[in-house]
Amino acid sequence: MSHHLLDVRDLRHAYPDGTLALDGPTFTLHHGEAVALVGANGAGKSTLLKHLNGSLRPTAGEVRVGELPVHPGTLAQIRRTVGMVFQDPDDMLFMPTVLEDVAFGPRNQGFPVGEADARALEALQQVGAAHLAAKAPYHLSMGEKRRCALAAVLAMAPDILVLDEPSTGLDPRGRRLLVDLLRAFTHTRVLATHDLDLALRLCPRTLVLHRGRLVADGPTREILADRARMEAWELEAWPPEG
Amino acid sequence: MASLADALLDLREMDRLARLDTPIHRLEPRAKVLATALFLAVLASFGPREVSSLLPLALFPVALAALGGIPFALVVRKVALGLPFILVLGAFLPWLERMPALQVGPLVLSAGWLAYGSLLARGILAMATATVLVAATGFGEMCAALDRLGAPRAFSQQLLFLHRYLFLVGEEAERARQARALRAAGRPLSAREFGPFAGHLLIRSWERAERVHLALCARGFEGTLPKRVQGRFRRREWTFLLGWATFFILCRWRPLPVLLGSLLPGGAP
Amino acid sequence: MHMGDALISATVGGTFWAVSGASLAGASRRLRREGDESRVPLMGVLGAFVFAVQMVNFAIPGTGSSGHLVGALMLAALLGPPAALLVMGSVLLVQALFFADGGLLAFGCNLFNMGILPIFVAFPLLYAPLARRGRPGLGALLAAGVGMELGALAVSLETVASGLTGLSFRAFLLALLPIHLPIGLVEGVATALVLRFVARARPGLLVPRPEPIGRRVLGTILGAAVLVAGLLSWIASRQPDGLAWATARVAPALGAAPGAALHRLAAGIQQRTAFLPDYALPGPDVNLLRQRSGTSLAGLLGGAVTLLLVATVGWLLARRRASPPEA
Numbered sequence A: 001m002s003h004h005l006l007d008v009r010d011l012r013h014a015y016p017d018g019t020l021a022l023d024g025p026t027f028t029l030h031h032g033e034a035v036a037l038v039g040a041n042g043a044g045k046s047t048l049l050k051h052l053n054g055s056l057r058p059t060a061g062e063v064r065v066g067e068l069p070v071h072p073g074t075l076a077q078i079r080r081t082v083g084m085v086f087q088d089p090d091d092m093l094f095m096p097t098v099l100e101d102v103a104f105g106p107r108n109q110g111f112p113v114g115e116a117d118a119r120a121l122e123a124l125q126q127v128g129a130a131h132l133a134a135k136a137p138y139h140l141s142m143g144e145k146r147r148c149a150l151a152a153v154l155a156m157a158p159d160i161l162v163l164d165e166p167s168t169g170l171d172p173r174g175r176r177l178l179v180d181l182l183r184a185f186t187h188t189r190v191l192a193t194h195d196l197d198l199a200l201r202l203c204p205r206t207l208v209l210h211r212g213r214l215v216a217d218g219p220t221r222e223i224l225a226d227r228a229r230m231e232a233w234e235l236e237a238w239p240p241e242g
Numbered sequence B: 001m002a003s004l005a006d007a008l009l010d011l012r013e014m015d016r017l018a019r020l021d022t023p024i025h026r027l028e029p030r031a032k033v034l035a036t037a038l039f040l041a042v043l044a045s046f047g048p049r050e051v052s053s054l055l056p057l058a059l060f061p062v063a064l065a066a067l068g069g070i071p072f073a074l075v076v077r078k079v080a081l082g083l084p085f086i087l088v089l090g091a092f093l094p095w096l097e098r099m100p101a102l103q104v105g106p107l108v109l110s111a112g113w114l115a116y117g118s119l120l121a122r123g124i125l126a127m128a129t130a131t132v133l134v135a136a137t138g139f140g141e142m143c144a145a146l147d148r149l150g151a152p153r154a155f156s157q158q159l160l161f162l163h164r165y166l167f168l169v170g171e172e173a174e175r176a177r178q179a180r181a182l183r184a185a186g187r188p189l190s191a192r193e194f195g196p197f198a199g200h201l202l203i204r205s206w207e208r209a210e211r212v213h214l215a216l217c218a219r220g221f222e223g224t225l226p227k228r229v230q231g232r233f234r235r236r237e238w239t240f241l242l243g244w245a246t247f248f249i250l251c252r253w254r255p256l257p258v259l260l261g262s263l264l265p266g267g268a269p
Numbered sequence C: 001m002h003m004g005d006a007l008i009s010a011t012v013g014g015t016f017w018a019v020s021g022a023s024l025a026g027a028s029r030r031l032r033r034e035g036d037e038s039r040v041p042l043m044g045v046l047g048a049f050v051f052a053v054q055m056v057n058f059a060i061p062g063t064g065s066s067g068h069l070v071g072a073l074m075l076a077a078l079l080g081p082p083a084a085l086l087v088m089g090s091v092l093l094v095q096a097l098f099f100a101d102g103g104l105l106a107f108g109c110n111l112f113n114m115g116i117l118p119i120f121v122a123f124p125l126l127y128a129p130l131a132r133r134g135r136p137g138l139g140a141l142l143a144a145g146v147g148m149e150l151g152a153l154a155v156s157l158e159t160v161a162s163g164l165t166g167l168s169f170r171a172f173l174l175a176l177l178p179i180h181l182p183i184g185l186v187e188g189v190a191t192a193l194v195l196r197f198v199a200r201a202r203p204g205l206l207v208p209r210p211e212p213i214g215r216r217v218l219g220t221i222l223g224a225a226v227l228v229a230g231l232l233s234w235i236a237s238r239q240p241d242g243l244a245w246a247t248a249r250v251a252p253a254l255g256a257a258p259g260a261a262l263h264r265l266a267a268g269i270q271q272r273t274a275f276l277p278d279y280a281l282p283g284p285d286v287n288l289l290r291q292r293s294g295t296s297l298a299g300l301l302g303g304a305v306t307l308l309l310v311a312t313v314g315w316l317l318a319r320r321r322a323s324p325p326e327a
C-alpha cells in the first residue's frame, strides 16, 4: 500500500451555472493524518470534499485514493474507503429508525441483516448513541443527529473519514463531546470547518481555501496565528487577541 | 386541514402513538392492514339506507383504539375534520327521498333521513378506523406492509421518503410563511407572490433531495433500499384477522341490532 | 375534491382501486425500465413539498376567496408523468391516512380524479404540445382547467354509480362543474407561476421537452376512459350497490356448499328482521310501512343498545390496558 493515502492534483470544478468553485488545489494526505480544511463561506470546502468520494466529477484535474483514481468505474471501491459525513445530518438519516439507518451502509456492502445490525450497533456504541437505536431520526436533537450520522459512516468501516462542518448547530457541550469523540479516532481524517478552535484542537495540519484556491498548507497553529494572512483570506485569526 | 403548523403537530402526535407498545402495536402490520381493508369493503357493501345494522362494526375501531392506547379524543378530532363535507353532501337526501320508511310512535322518518344517517355512520366509521390503523401501526411499518402486500416497490419506497421529509419541508414552509406574515401586516399571500414563494420552497426541496441522493450514494445506494426486517404471520395474526373477518361477515349477514332489539321488552314485533 | 369513504359503494371503490393500482404498477415499471429508480428520494421529497404547499392559501384577486395548489400538473412538468403519478398517489395516501382527507376505500377514485386524469390526460394532450410551442403558461391554464373539470365529472360519475347520496347525475354535474372551473383556472395560474419562477431560477429542473403523447398511448387512454365510463353507467343503472347485487347473484351458486343451510337461515332471518330488506324501497307502501314499524323500532332500540355495548367493551378494554398487570 502506498504511503500517500489521498492525492489531489490540480483539481478544478465549475458548476453548471459557470461558478468556478475550485481553482487548482493540489495536496497529498498520509496515513493517520488529521487535516483541517478551513476557508470562509463559499470558499469551496464542500465542493472539494465532494470530490474525495466521487460525489462530484472534476472539470479538470485528478483525485486518487491509494492506488485508485476516482472515476465512475471505481466508485464502489472508493466509497468503501472514503466515508463522508455530510454537513446536514438530515440529508443522511432517512430510514424510520436510527438502527435501520446506520445498518443501511453495511447492508449495501452486502452484509446480511443480522451482521449489518451488529455493525450498526457497534458503531452507535462507538459514538455513544446506542440508546437511540430504536428512535426515529427526526425526533433527535442536532447533537444526536450528528452522532448518528457519524455512526452511519463508521459502520461501513472506512479508512478515511471526511467530515463537512461537523460542529455546526451544536451547543457548547455537544461540541465538546464531538471533539473528544473525533480525537479518539485513528482514521485518516479531513474536516472542513470555519470553527477554527475545532481545527486547532483536532488537526495538526491545516489547508486554507480562498475562493477556490489552496492558499496555505502547514501546521495549524502557525497558520491560524498569522493575523495578516488570515485577514486576507477573510478569516479571523485564532486564538483571538486579548 | 386547518393549517400546516397544526398538520405537523398532528403528524408528530400520530408518530408518538405509533411507538407505543401494546398488543395491537405488536401485531404484524399486514394483519392490521388486511383487516382494515376487509372492514372498509364490508362497510361499503351495506345498502344506502341501513343505519342500525352498520353499528356493530363500530366494535372494530373502538376495540383497536382501546387496546392500542389510542386516545378517543384524537379519533374524534380526526373524524370531526372530515365530517362537515359529508354533512353538506348528504343534506339533500331527506329532501329528495321523502317517502316514509320508519315510524317510531308519532315520529315518521323518511327514507332520505335513513340514507343521511347511513352516510354519516359510514363516514364516521371509515375515518375512525383509518385513524386508529395508522396510529397503532406507524408509517414506516405501513410502508413495509404495503410493500409486502405487493405494492409497487418505487411507490412504497418514496412513501418512506415522503414521510421522512414531510417534517423538514413542512417546517421550512411554515417558517417561510411566518416570516412573510410578520412583514405583511395582515395582507394575505397574493397570487403574484405565490409563484416565488412556492418556487423557492420547491428549489430548496429539490436541492435537499439532491443532497439526500448524494448521501445515499455515498453509502452504496444503487436505486433500491434494502428490504426491511420482516415480521411473520403467526397464530396471533391469523387469529386476529380471521376473528375479525368472521365478525364482519356476521355483521353483514345478520342485522345484529335488530335481533338484539327484538329481544328487548317493547321491541318485539 | 377529495372523496370520502362514505360516498362510495364497495364496487365503485374496488373498481377504481383496481384501475389506480394498475396505473401505479405500470408507472413503477416504467420508472424501473428507464433506470429512473434513483429518483425515488427526489420523488419523496417533492411529495413532501406538494403536501406542504397544498396548505398554503393565497388570495384570488377580485373574489375575496382563497385558493391553493393541488400540484399534479406541476409534478408532471417537473418529473414526467409516471413519477408524478407515484408522487401524487403517495400524497393522497398520506392525506387519507393521517388527515381523514379522502377515504382509504376511495383512494382509487381520488387518485383517478386528481392524479390519472390531470397527469395522463390533461398534461400530455394540452400542456405538453403548448409548452413545446413556447406557451407553457397557456398550456398550464388549459390543462389545469380541463383536468379539474374531468376530475369533477369523474367525481359525479363515481358518486352516482355508488348510489349513496340520492342525487341525480345531472344535479351533480350542475353543482360540481361550475365550482371546479375557477378552481381549475386558479390551479393553472398557480402552476404557471411556480414553473415560471423555477424556469428562471433553476433552468435545469424542468423536463426539457415534454413529450407529446403517442398515438398508441392516446388510444389506450381513450379506450380506458370509455371503458370506465361504460362500466360506471352500467353499475349505476343496475343497482344502487353493486357488491350487494353481486353477492345476491353469487350466493345461490354456492347452494351446493355445506354452508348453504346456514346461509339460507341467515338470509331468512335478515328477511324477517331487517326493516328494509334489500333496500329496494318500493313506492310509499303504507301496508309495508305498518308491517315493519315494529321491527323498525327494534332496529332503533337495538342500535342504541349496540352502541352502548360497543362503548362499554371499549371502556373495559382501555381500563384493562391502563391498569398495571398483576404480578
Ligand SMILES: Nc1ncnc2c1ncn2[C@@H]1O[C@H](COP(=O)(O)OP(=O)(O)O)[C@@H](O)[C@H]1O
Binding pocket: A015, A016, A017, A019, A020, A021, A039, A040, A041, A042, A043, A044, A045, A046, A047, A048
Ligand atoms: N450547486 C451549485 N450550483 C452553483 N454554484 C454552487 C453550487 N454549490 C456551490 N456553489 C458555489 O460554489 C462556491 C463554493 O461553494 P461551497 O463548496 O459550498 O463552499 P463552502 O463549503 O466552502 O462554504 C460558492 O460560490 C457557491 O455559491
Ligand SMILES: [Mg+2]
Binding pocket: A045, A046, A047, A087, A164, A165
Ligand atoms: Mg460548505
